Amino acid sequence: MARTEIASLGExxxxxxxxxxxxxxxxxxxxxxxxxxxxxxxxxxxxxxTTDLLLEGIxxxxxxxxLKHLGYKSAIVNFSDIYAMNGFPKQITVSLGVSKxxxxxxxxxxxxxxxxxxxxHGVDLVGGDTSASVTGLTISITCLGExxxxxxxxxxxxxxxxxxxxxxxxxxxxxxxxxxEREKSVFANESNAQPDFSGxxxxxxxxxxxxxxxxxxxxxxxxAILPTAMIDISDGLSSELMHICTLSKCGCRIYEDKIPxxxxxxxxxxxxxxxxxxxxxxxGEDYELLFTIPLALHDKLIDIDDVTVIGHICKESMGLCLVxxxxxxxxxxxxGWNSLSTES
Amino acid sequence: MARTEIASLGExxxxxxxxxxxxxxxxxxxxxxxxxxxxxxxxxxxxxxTTDLLLEGIxxxxxxxxLKHLGYKSAIVNFSDIYAMNGFPKQITVSLGVSKxxxxxxxxxxxxxxxxxxxxHGVDLVGGDTSASVTGLTISITCLGExxxxxxxxxxxxxxxxxxxxxxxxxxxxxxxxxxEREKSVFANESNAQPDFSGxxxxxxxxxxxxxxxxxxxxxxxxAILPTAMIDISDGLSSELMHICTLSKCGCRIYEDKIPxxxxxxxxxxxxxxxxxxxxxxxGEDYELLFTIPLALHDKLIDIDDVTVIGHICKESMGLCLVxxxxxxxxxxxxGWNSLSTES
Numbered sequence: 001m002a003r004t005e006i007a008s009l010g011e012x013x014x015x016x017x018x019x020x021x022x023x024x025x026x027x028x029x030x031x032x033x034x035x036x037x038x039x040x041x042x043x044x045x046x047x048x049x050t051t052d053l054l055l056e057g058i059x060x061x062x063x064x065x066x067l068k069h070l071g072y073k074s075a076i077v078n079f080s081d082i083y084a085m086n087g088f089p090k091q092i093t094v095s096l097g098v099s100k101x102x103x104x105x106x107x108x109x110x111x112x113x114x115x116x117x118x119x120x121h122g123v124d125l126v127g128g129d130t131s132a133s134v135t136g137l138t139i140s141i142t143c144l145g146e147x148x149x150x151x152x153x154x155x156x157x158x159x160x161x162x163x164x165x166x167x168x169x170x171x172x173x174x175x176x177x178x179x180x181e182r183e184k185s186v187f188a189n190e191s192n193a194q195p196d197f198s199g200x201x202x203x204x205x206x207x208x209x210x211x212x213x214x215x216x217x218x219x220x221x222x223x224a225i226l227p228t229a230m231i232d233i234s235d236g237l238s239s240e241l242m243h244i245c246t247l248s249k250c251g252c253r254i255y256e257d258k259i260p261x262x263x264x265x266x267x268x269x270x271x272x273x274x275x276x277x278x279x280x281x282x283x284g285e286d287y288e289l290l291f292t293i294p295l296a297l298h299d300k301l302i303d304i305d306d307v308t309v310i311g312h313i314c315k316e317s318m319g320l321c322l323v324x325x326x327x328x329x330x331x332x333x334x335x336g337w338n339s340l341s342t343e344s
Numbered sequence: 345m346a347r348t349e350i351a352s353l354g355e356x357x358x359x360x361x362x363x364x365x366x367x368x369x370x371x372x373x374x375x376x377x378x379x380x381x382x383x384x385x386x387x388x389x390x391x392x393x394t395t396d397l398l399l400e401g402i403x404x405x406x407x408x409x410x411l412k413h414l415g416y417k418s419a420i421v422n423f424s425d426i427y428a429m430n431g432f433p434k435q436i437t438v439s440l441g442v443s444k445x446x447x448x449x450x451x452x453x454x455x456x457x458x459x460x461x462x463x464x465h466g467v468d469l470v471g472g473d474t475s476a477s478v479t480g481l482t483i484s485i486t487c488l489g490e491x492x493x494x495x496x497x498x499x500x501x502x503x504x505x506x507x508x509x510x511x512x513x514x515x516x517x518x519x520x521x522x523x524x525e526r527e528k529s530v531f532a533n534e535s536n537a538q539p540d541f542s543g544x545x546x547x548x549x550x551x552x553x554x555x556x557x558x559x560x561x562x563x564x565x566x567x568a569i570l571p572t573a574m575i576d577i578s579d580g581l582s583s584e585l586m587h588i589c590t591l592s593k594c595g596c597r598i599y600e601d602k603i604p605x606x607x608x609x610x611x612x613x614x615x616x617x618x619x620x621x622x623x624x625x626x627x628g629e630d631y632e633l634l635f636t637i638p639l640a641l642h643d644k645l646i647d648i649d650d651v652t653v654i655g656h657i658c659k660e661s662m663g664l665c666l667v668x669x670x671x672x673x674x675x676x677x678x679x680g681w682n683s684l685s686t687e688s
Contacts, residue, residue, distance in 0.1 A: 030390065031498065034499075034591075035429065035498055035499050035500075036394060036425040036426070036428035036429050036499070036574075036575060036576060037392040037393055037394035037425050037426055037428070037429045037431070037487075037489065038392065038393040038394070039390055039391070039392055039393075039429070039491075039496060040390065040391040040392075040393060041390045041391065041493070042386060042391060043388075044387075046374065046383055046384065046385045047383070047384040047385065047386060047391055047488075048381040048382065048383055048384075049381055049382040049383075049384060049435070049437060049470060049471060049486075049488065050380060050381035050382070050437075050471060051437040051439055051471055051472060051473055051484070051486055052439070052473050053439035053440070053441055053473040053474075053475050053482065053484055055441045055475060055476075055477050055478070055482065056478075057478040058441070058475060058476050058477060058478060059475070081380040081381050082380070082381055084380035084381070085379065085380050085381045085383070087381070091393070093393060093394075093395040093486060095395055095396070095397035095484055096397070097397055097399045097402070097482065126393060127393060127394060127395055128395060129395055129396050129397040130397075131397050131399060131402060131403070132399075132402050133399050133402060134399070134400075134401040134402060134479070134480075135478070135479045135480070136478075136479070138397065138399065138441065138482050138484075140395070140397055140439055140482075140484035142393075142395055142437060142486040143381075144391075144393065145381065147383075149385070152383055154375065154379055155378075155379050155380070156379075230380075231380060232380060247378075
């Protein structure tokens, strides 16, 4: 396979090669790549801004993460933050630090994944910065999105008696990661070993190629359901629930038997002899939406695909608890991914 | 001196500690740090977006760059891009990847520099991402700014006969870097050696604590001078002139004897036996503004402090040349910093 050295193109040649295939699809994007700054015009809409830093060896492992998937996922995790405000992503800037190990073709793979995510979500690439790095791959993405003032949903506005809802299912990406890590260590010991992933495609996809829930935000707006509070689940359900409850000065009850879990997640947890509910509560990278709605809107929820009511908001003094199948209450703990305190 | 381990605070504790001292000064900032995304409202103004990635070992050397200065400079280089659009910076997001080598106090130093830059330029910190890193320090900053549609200045709109203007003076930051690199190697050989920087404070300051030219943009707007094209000088005058001329499909003549150079820059170049004009044309990190104005506005320029006319725009077929003191013409070459092709 061809390997073009990045140095042979130079910074501007590289940027041109990587970005020229990106169309501009939003009328809010007046000027994209190619000047000191991009120029956007949101007119009467409000502008949402979020940013994520992804570092090799911390957030991803290129042993099992193909660069195209990494490009896709890097964009998706940012889009997810915009959807969590009940807005729509419109522009991204992408900065890369790349060591000599990477060829132009490698970066083209990354950008192909990025482009796919942008196409699916109607997002324009409007800028970035590309630099050499002494070690590994550094990815920094900032995403801008739009929302109408009356529709933007914050974390600190959940109310007592609101229903707690979650999209999709939880813990799958975490179990996918466990599987990949196991196969990696098997592979390290026996180089002839071929991983067998059959029947585990879904949890792998959730880890390697997660989706951002544009469909949920669109359905909520179509059905005129305005959540009272919303957040995306990147650090685990427990951790995100604590954010909403702490900021909204309230407590919550969620029910073990309501937590949506896919069959492959459950079967993988059994194979690993792991507690399934713990994985669903604390496994990271679900990128599902967690939101609260007034009790009065309960009937309207029937029209929304792929959303589950898992509990309700209560008084702050009642604390945050998981109610088990045998009706015992256990306080929720945030054991989510904390890359800073677990750094090695 | 106290050393608090980052892990002892955790991600959210760290973010709180670093960001709680930042006031919000812009009425366009509706929601800053603390949700999935920041919320901005630019109303009838247009939104400018720029981003820079700064990597340890490539863009900065902590041997001679204090973290407070690095925080200041990291913000300034982004503000400079917004000024180069004839706009004003209003918000930044700051993402950091930090290895265990750094303490909370180190990061507080970095944020103190960042805060100083934000205060001086009226900019709000609205978000970011803080992560562990396996190696060194990674800084990614995105800056948003505002401009009125009729005032935003691009790179591709210079016209034949326009005057070419530059703010401040050139080559000083580059000579400051040469001095620091020399003292670093002296210090590596003799650990008792103390660098003597007296009489060289200005070039050191230009390297370690550069300024972004808000004052020039303000003066131009106050005097109703709208540049036809503008760019900031980060990769050297030659390289930036080539951007403007290539994108505007024109040529230029600049005059050696007009290029503004500070005395300390000249004396340092002599000490190093380096060609002074080459340093001024190709030395990076000036963060001065390079802009073009219609010839008819020449008389108005007298009212603008610290701007020099260095040449004029001509037909594309005439190429880009430097005219020397003895009236010879030499084609300009972009030898600017190209971190990708010189990576080691």
